Amino acid sequence: xxxxxxxxxxxxxxxxxxxxxxxxxxxxxxxxxxxxxxxxxxxxxxxxxxxxxxxxxxxxxxxxxxxxxxxxxxxxxxxxxxxxxxxxxxxxxxxxxxxxxxxxxxxxxxxxxxxxxxxxxxxxxxxxxxxxxxxxxxxxxxxxxxxxxxxxxxxxxxxxxxxxxxxxxxxxxxxxxxxxxxxxxxxxxxxxxxxxxxxx
Numbered sequence: 001x002x003x004x005x006x007x008x009x010x011x012x013x014x015x016x017x018x019x020x021x022x023x024x025x026x027x028x029x030x031x032x033x034x035x036x037x038x039x040x041x042x043x044x045x046x047x048x049x050x051x052x053x054x055x056x057x058x059x060x061x062x063x064x065x066x067x068x069x070x071x072x073x074x075x076x077x078x079x080x081x082x083x084x085x086x087x088x089x090x091x092x093x094x095x096x097x098x099x100x101x102x103x104x105x106x107x108x109x110x111x112x113x114x115x116x117x118x119x120x121x122x123x124x125x126x127x128x129x130x131x132x133x134x135x136x137x138x139x140x141x142x143x144x145x146x147x148x149x150x151x152x153x154x155x156x157x158x159x160x161x162x163x164x165x166x167x168x169x170x171x172x173x174x175x176x177x178x179x180x181x182x183x184x185x186x187x188x189x190x191x192x193x194x195x196x197x198x199x200x
Contacts, residue, residue, distance in 0.1 A: 001109070004031070010045060012052040013132075026056065032112045033059045035104065040066045040077055040092075043151055047086075047143045054088065054118040059111040062090040063104050068097070074154040082150045087117050 006025055007018035026034060034053055038046040053060050064079060083090040089107045093100035120142050122135055169175065 001105070003035075008037075010049050012049065026053065026058070031058060033061060033108045035061050035063055035108055037063045037065050037093075040064045040070050041075075043077065044140075044143055044147045047146060048139060050086065051118065051120045051139060051143060054086065054116055055120070055122065057116050059108075059114050059116045060086075060088045061104065061108045061111060062086065062088060063093045063100070064090055065093045065095055067092045068094045068099070076152045078150040078152075082146070085119060085146050085149065087119050 004025065006022040009019040009022045011019070012023055012027070025031075034056075036050050036053055038050060050060070050062060062082075064077065064082075067077075070076065079090050079092055089111065091100050091104045091107055093104055120139060122139070
């Protein structure tokens with residue numbers, strides 16, 4: 001088994017040199033199988049690229065990584081439902097402990113030679129920039145719909161924590177600026193104390 005580790009990317013359309021390497025390889029080298037490492041803590045961002053990979057017809061296995069972090073936060077992803085909606089195998093992994101690694105490799109080997117289908121139907125004509133942007137928006141909507149069906153979060157991102165409330169209070173101009181001046185003044189007072197700048 002030969003495994004080629006490619007630079008991380010969030011789109012098949014390259015924007016950086018590293019992304020160009022990944023895009024050129026998966027589209028030009030015809031690998032037997034693609035293992036797509038997906039960040040379980042940021043599912044919607046990662047799945048955009050996954051849906052693009054599924055359109056290539058090459059078997060895809062999704063490695064749902066960082067599942068341990070989700071467990072600590074009491075968040076969950078329905079792996080079985082995600083696999084069903086994407087039309088490919090999804091294996092939970094934890095890179096720091098190698099959890100799920102053997103199962104991932106075994107699954108990847110088992111799908112070699114199979115035909116991959118895509119759940120997302122992209123637009124036929126993507127020759128101009130406007131059409132591409134419109135398709136990207138449709139794809140994001142499709143991905144977000146999948147995420148809403150498989151992801152369960154204990155704390156929604158819209159819920160404000162104590163830190164969020166403190167930040168919004170401190171960053172108000174009529175509070176933040178005087179507070180900044182006060183901090184600078186106190187630091188200068190400490191620096192001006194006798195003996196602070198004495199060298200021996």
